[in-house]
Amino acid sequence: MLTALCAVSSGASAQSLETVDKGNFTIAFSGDMPGTGYQDSKMVGYDGEILQKIAESLKLKVKPALMEWSGTIASVQSKRVDIMAGTMGWTEQRSKIMALSDPIHYFKNGITQADKNNWSKLKDLEGKKVGTITGFSFIPELRKINGLQLSLYDTSDAAVRDLLAGRIDAVIGDPPVMQYAISRNPQWNIKFNAFTDNSPEFPLLTGLGQVVFGIHKDNAELAKQVNAEIAKLWQSCELRKIGKTYGLVQDVWYVPVGQNSRAGVDRPADWKLPSCK
DSSP: OOHHHHTSOOOOOTTTSOOSSTTEEEEEEOOOTTTOEEETTEEESHHHHHHHHHHHHTTOEEEEEEOOHHHHHHHHHTTSSSEEEEEEEOOHHHHHHSEEOOOSEEEOOEEEEETTOOOOSGGGGTTOEEEEETTOTTHHHHTTSTTOEEEEESSHHHHHHHHHTTSSSEEEOOHHHHHHHHHHOGGGOEEEEEOOOOOTTSHHHHSOEEEEEEEOTTOHHHHHHHHHHHHHHHHTTHHHHHHHHTTOOSGGGTSOOSOOTTBTTTBOTTOOOOOOO
């Protein structure tokens, strides 16, 4: 599965790679954990640690560019940064405006719930009080579930507080954020179960997501080298080791189950998704 990816060798150096600031790797990020942060002159978080490793391997010095999420993609397009990160999911639309890296992990949306429950299907949410975050793309799909009573929140914290207080039965939130919060707060006695459905009627809720980095389309060599380093991390299963630090321990993050939506879009038709079991 990794053969094609690993065939791309990383032979570049800081001198030969084109970056916006020679010798530096300028990274746009929003600072939202568990994705990205900057501490003690190093990138932290799941995405952040991977970018730190890539920079070191390419002999580039990390130059952080902290900004609002809304500005990260624009900063790549305008060539103010080399790469952007922040648990960004692959979409066909984004692939048209940036060169998107190979996945650094997968995700499926799921149900954050009390430990006493074991819900993992859309049907389990029928007739339940469910919270999610205003603006999430899958909200129209949630509204289609029979009898579901939907509450919208401005933040994940607010939704989880109502779950803990018993005012709602479940939260459908950002999967890495939910898993990270749960791993840091075992006293909450809640858990996250990814949806086991794979319904074409609910593609945003149940489809396979890929977390990627964004690079300017003109910088093909940098994209190639970043992908080569990501391939090494898949091959060694280092991605799983990094993820464990941030609560991403389930197979759903590292073993793709679902449609490979990128094949024939921004990857060759026979391109296979990497995996680490």
